[in-house]
Amino acid sequence: MHFVKAKGILSPDNGMNLYRGCLHGCIYCDSRSLCYQMTHAFEDIEVKENALELLEQALKQKRKRCMIGTGAMTDPYLPIEEKLRMTRGALELIDKYSFGATVLTKSTLVLRDLDLLARINRHTKAVVQMTLTTLDDELCRLIEPKVSVTSQRLRALKSFRDAGVPTVVWLCPILPFLNDTPENIALILASCADAGVKGVLCFNMGLTLREGNREYFYAQLDRLFPGLKERYIRTYGNQYVINSPRNEELMRLFHETCEKAGMLHHVEEIFPYLHTFEEAQPALQLSLFDIP
Numbered sequence: 001m002h003f004v005k006a007k008g009i010l011s012p013d014n015g016m017n018l019y020r021g022c023l024h025g026c027i028y029c030d031s032r033s034l035c036y037q038m039t040h041a042f043e044d045i046e047v048k049e050n051a052l053e054l055l056e057q058a059l060k061q062k063r064k065r066c067m068i069g070t071g072a073m074t075d076p077y078l079p080i081e082e083k084l085r086m087t088r089g090a091l092e093l094i095d096k097y098s099f100g101a102t103v104l105t106k107s108t109l110v111l112r113d114l115d116l117l118a119r120i121n122r123h124t125k126a127v128v129q130m131t132l133t134t135l136d137d138e139l140c141r142l143i144e145p146k147v148s149v150t151s152q153r154l155r156a157l158k159s160f161r162d163a164g165v166p167t168v169v170w171l172c173p174i175l176p177f178l179n180d181t182p183e184n185i186a187l188i189l190a191s192c193a194d195a196g197v198k199g200v201l202c203f204n205m206g207l208t209l210r211e212g213n214r215e216y217f218y219a220q221l222d223r224l225f226p227g228l229k230e231r232y233i234r235t236y237g238n239q240y241v242i243n244s245p246r247n248e249e250l251m252r253l254f255h256e257t258c259e260k261a262g263m264l265h266h267v268e269e270i271f272p273y274l275h276t277f278e279e280a281q282p283a284l285q286l287s288l289f290d291i292p
Contacts, residue, residue, distance in 0.1 A: 001045045001080060009054040013275070015069045016055065018086040020046035023078055024106060025145045027220035028173050031073055034212035045080060052089045059097040066277045068094050071104030071129065079146075082109060091116045100277050104129040104170070106147040108156045118163045125278045127198070128160050131170040134179040135187040142224050143175065154191050161196035168270060169200045171254070173207030177231060180205055180244035182253055189257045199264030199273065205250040206243035214238075 009016050021042050022031060032042055040046060048054075059068075068090075070076045076087040087103070091113055094101045101120050103110060110117075110128060120126040130153050134140050137149040148156070157167050169192050174180045185205075192200055209217060221229040236242050244250060258265035264273065 001047060002040070003047045003049040005050050006048040006054060008058075009048065009051050010058045010068070013069075014066050015072050016051070016090070017072070017074045018048055018051045018070065018076060018090060019074045019078055019080070020048075022074055023080075024075060024147045026106075026147070027143050027224070028175065028207050028213070028217055030208055030210075030213050032213040032216050033210045035210065036073070036212075045078060047080070047084065047086070051086060052093065055090055056093050056097075059093060059099060062099075064277075065097075065099050065124070065279075067100040067102055067125065067275055069102040069104070069274070071102075075105050075107060075147075076103055077105045077107035077109040079109075082112075088113050088116065091120065095120050098123055100124040100126065102127040102129060102274050104131070106131050106144065106153065108148040108152050111156055111159060114159060114163055114165070117160070117165050121165050123280050125166070125276075127166050127168055127274060128157075129168045129170060129274075130157060131172065132188050132192070133171075133173060133175075134184055135191060136179075136184070139179060143178070154195055157192075157195040157197060166198040167195070168264075168274065169197050171200050171202040174202075174205040174244055174250070175207060176235070176242060176244045177228060178225070180246050180250060182246075182250065185250050185253055186257065189254065189261065189263075193261035193263060197263055199270045200254070200258055201267065201270050202251070202254050202265070203267065204241070204243050205247045205254075206241065208240055209236075209242055210240055 020038065021044060022029065023043055023045065081087050091101060095116055117126040117128060132150055132153060133143065135150055137151055140149045160167050171188060189200065218229045255265055264270050
């Protein structure tokens with residue numbers, strides 16, 4: 001871990017990364033790609049020590065309140081967050097200035113901040129997003145070795161449901177020849193419905209590989225699933241988009257299941273939902289004249 005002074009904190013679409021790098025060890029992580037020009041070891045977490053100061057300045061200068069998001073590139077609930085509390089500090093500022101919030105994580109450490117997220121959700125909207133890839137906790141421990149396993153994440157989603165905080169699940173990546181089965185997809189979606197998930201995001205049943213993350217992914221396949229790397233190379237070569245041979249079948253299952261369960265499932269529905277600031281409507285007050 002090392003500290004840096006950042007020049008800015010919010011992107012043009014109001015996203016932020018308080019940390020850079022990751023310790024979760026997911027074998028497929030796109031953030032390892034060389035195109036992101038990380039100048040330090042991926043596991044050497046960069047902490048933007050002035051992030052909260054920059055965020056407060058940015059929120060004060062906003063002419064209109066909006067949704068503030070975190071987690072697109074780096075999980076905001078890395079193990080170091082338990083001590084540094086940067087994400088909690090950011091949520092406190094978001095709450096203080098009455099903005100909305102979305103967080104994307106694979107860690108149940110987000111439950112620590114349930115009180116804040118519920119409070120934000122009372123005056124506008126707070127959305128907790130979680131990634132799910134497999135309902136098999138043993139497979140999860142192999143492909144996502146240092147994060148909360150799927151069963152723990154599902155319990156967290158139910159806790160947010162019970163607190164009235166909406167949730168969205170990212171169903172990705174789906175790794176060809178590993179978790180791209182109708183049984184896995186159906187079980188994940190049934191669990192999402194049971195947890196009261198608002199929507200499920202899935203672009204395709206597959207993953208993306210490019211320079212940097214491809215080499216790491218293949219090295220992990222060699223270590224964990226001998227022979228599978230060669231099958232990928234034979235099937236896909238150096239393609240960027242790696243879709244499951246079952247992509248069409250699984251996407252049909254995905255949309256049909258979500259539709260029946262009443263969960264949002266189209267990208268053009270979910271992204272606007274995540275980015276739209278909604279001000280809570282004041283509770284109607286009855287006057288003496290309203291009483292029959």
